[in-house]
Amino acid sequence: MSDDDLDRRAIEILRGNDRGGYTVPTHGLYPFQWNWDSAFVALGLAVFDQARAWQELETLASAQWPDGMFPHIVFHVEDEGYFPGPEQWGTNATPPTSGYSNPPVLASSVRRLVSLGGAASHERARSLFPKMLRWHRWLHARRDPQGLGVLAVAHPWESGRDNLPDWDASLASIDTSRVGEYRRRDTSHVDSAMRPKKRDYDAYMALVAYGRECGWEPEAMARGPFLVADVGMTLIGLRADRDLLWLAHALGEGAAVAEIESWIDGAEQGLERLWNADVQAYCNLDLRTGARGGGVSSAAFLACGARAGAPHHAALLAHFERIGAHARYCVPSYDPAHPDFDALRYWRGPVWAVVNFQVAGELAAGGYAEQAKRVRSDTRELIRNAGFFEYFCPLTGRGAGGGEFSWTAAMWLAWASPNAPPELAAPTPGEHPG
Ligand code: GLC
Numbered sequence: 001m002s003d004d005d006l007d008r009r010a011i012e013i014l015r016g017n018d019r020g021g022y023t024v025p026t027h028g029l030y031p032f033q034w035n036w037d038s039a040f041v042a043l044g045l046a047v048f049d050q051a052r053a054w055q056e057l058e059t060l061a062s063a064q065w066p067d068g069m070f071p072h073i074v075f076h077v078e079d080e081g082y083f084p085g086p087e088q089w090g091t092n093a094t095p096p097t098s099g100y101s102n103p104p105v106l107a108s109s110v111r112r113l114v115s116l117g118g119a120a121s122h123e124r125a126r127s128l129f130p131k132m133l134r135w136h137r138w139l140h141a142r143r144d145p146q147g148l149g150v151l152a153v154a155h156p157w158e159s160g161r162d163n164l165p166d167w168d169a170s171l172a173s174i175d176t177s178r179v180g181e182y183r184r185r186d187t188s189h190v191d192s193a194m195r196p197k198k199r200d201y202d203a204y205m206a207l208v209a210y211g212r213e214c215g216w217e218p219e220a221m222a223r224g225p226f227l228v229a230d231v232g233m234t235l236i237g238l239r240a241d242r243d244l245l246w247l248a249h250a251l252g253e254g255a256a257v258a259e260i261e262s263w264i265d266g267a268e269q270g271l272e273r274l275w276n277a278d279v280q281a282y283c284n285l286d287l288r289t290g291a292r293g294g295g296v297s298s299a300a301f302l303a304c305g306a307r308a309g310a311p312h313h314a315a316l317l318a319h320f321e322r323i324g325a326h327a328r329y330c331v332p333s334y335d336p337a338h339p340d341f342d343a344l345r346y347w348r349g350p351v352w353a354v355v356n357f358q359v360a361g362e363l364a365a366g367g368y369a370e371q372a373k374r375v376r377s378d379t380r381e382l383i384r385n386a387g388f389f390e391y392f393c394p395l396t397g398r399g400a401g402g403g404e405f406s407w408t409a410a411m412w413l414a415w416a417s418p419n420a421p422p423e424l425a426a427p428t429p430g431e432h433p434g
Contacts, residue, residue, distance in 0.1 A: 003418050006383065010409035010417070011048055013388055014041065017406045018052075022059040022076060026390065026402035029189040031079040035060060035072045036160050037407050039105035040354045043424050044410025046113055053113060054124045057106060061131045063097050067218070068138035070106070071097035072157060083185040084205065090212040099208070099216040100158040103236040104139060107132045108428075111243035114250060115423045126251050132244055133256055139237060140263050142218040149270015150229040151237045152287055154221045155207045159230045161333065163196045163347040165340035166284040166293030167228065173289075174225050176202035178209065194344050194400055229285040231274055231293075235302035236358065238267040242428045268308035280315040295338040296323065298331040298355045304371075305362030305427060313366060320371055329378045331359050332394035343393045344400050350391035353379050353411035357425070360415075365427035379416045383408065 001009065017023045022033040023041045030037075038060045046053035063074040075086050075096040086096035110128055114121045143151045153159045156167045179202045186195050196204070207226055214220035245260045247253070276283040276292045281300040283293035296319050303309030304316055319335070326336045333347045333355065334340060342348040356379045363372035382392045382399075388408040389399030414424040 001384070003384075006412060007417055007419055010044065010388065010412045013404045013409040014044055014406055014413075016404065019076065021055055022074070023056060023406050025407065026405045028081060029186065029390075029402045031077070031082055033060060033063075033074040033076060035070055035074075035102035036105045036354075039109040040357070040407045040414075041410045042109050043112060043414035044406075044412070046116055046424065047413040047421065050113070050116070050118045050121070054120070057109065057113075057128060058124070060106070061128055063093070063095055064131055064135065065093060065097075068134035069101050069142070069218075070104070070135045072100050072102040072160075073098040081185055081189075083183065084208055088205075088208055088212070091216055098157075099211045100153070100155045101135075101139065101143070102158060103160050103233050104132075104135060104240040105236060107136070107240040107244040107247065108236075111246055111428065112424050112426075114247065115426065115429075116421065117423075122251060125247060126253075129247060129251055129253055129256075132247075133253075133260075136237075136241060136244060136260070136263065138218075140266070142222065143233070144266075144270075145219075145222040146287075147266070148229070148273060148287075149266035149268070150273055150285070151233040152227050152229045153233055154211070154224060154226055155204065156226075157204065159232055161230075161232055161297070161299065161347045163200065163345065164284075164293075164297060165295060165334055165338070165348055166297065167200075168340070169291055170226055170228050170286045170289070171200060171203040174203040174206050176206045179205045190401055194346055196346060225288075227287045229274060229287055230299075231282045231284055231297065232299035232302065234267060234271065234274065235282075235299065235306060235362075238264065238271075238306060239302075239358075239362070239428065241267065246428055268306070271303065271306065271308045275312060280312075281319060282309075282312075295340060296335040298333045298352075298359060301331060301359045302362045304359075304368055305365030309366075313368075317368065317371065324374065327394035329382055329392060329394045329397055330375050331356055331378075333391075336394065343395050344398075346391075346401070349394060350400060351378070351382065351394045352391050353383070353408045353416065357411050357415050361425060361427045376416060379411065380418075383412050383416055388412065 025037045042053040042056040091099045114125050156162050241263045248256045274282045281296040356375050360372040360375040386399035390401030390405045
């Protein structure tokens, strides 16, 4: 297929996964609206239909909880093909939702849509602004209860990087004796060798039961069996705060500036807590036990655009070179030299286009243009050779997981395609607009 054909195919996939106001990640495996997926999908939609791109984000925002939380799944319809559904979550939200949040990509997508222009963009961004502000406030209060300047997750699903090896030790201590029988649906859509193992799934379900039993009350969640400061959440959150600050200036929301700046300062000071000197990378940190993740995940490279990460950029770039020499395609979700690396199993090795998009953006923001270019051209090759899969093998380029995947199609249109508009991929401008 030519690149023009791939552009057309990507548009067809996004149209085919459109359920009217929101886009499902893929048919079958993920039949609802997912939070960070929609934020990426909006960028792809913006390439051919800006009004629909805004609507994607507005539909997501319509599921915000009264306390400010943006949930990670919105169950707009009933669908037996997915587990756990609204009954297991028991959140009593309208529309029904899950009980965890997701990396806050939304503000960064809004900033990019505003940069793209379009007649109504300021107006639509302005109506989303207070909702984003309240969500970020929720994240800093509820997922950083000790004010450490790092963002934690109360479930691996909250991070979006569900099956990362860094969760293993924290999940191992979770009591799964009360979980009982349940029927997974994911393994009826996708080869079980690519999906989490049963023991992991039992722990996931034990955590969902904990949340449900304490009514998803945030203080109880922070005291719960799982609270792990996450490199992805922290660095995506830092970028999102910078983008929200940019928006505050651009939209005349001056009253929010000091608060957003205080979050940015906090994260710049807190980031060092995630540095693992043994691994020479940023790794997750279990806030209950103090244990650190022990490998280089793709999220560590998100620090390459952070000023606070500057003392460690050389060490991170050395990992990038080493991993890039080992893996044909960057960026593997986990270090191929680590014993827990698994080339095709979910977040334990495969490459994701959305992570590559963010890593390339941070590399570019840090001035590492050559590395950013490699990440983009690898993503382009993966999609050209394999198609719009959920994720890809970093060693062979084989596509895996779900097919006709919305966020992969969106990342092609907004970034990896040679025809992508540069405004959508540009990192936060250093100066806020006058
Ligand atoms: C998987 C991924 C998660 C994503 C979801 C929908 O659960 O781990 O990051 O949001 O699929 O695509």
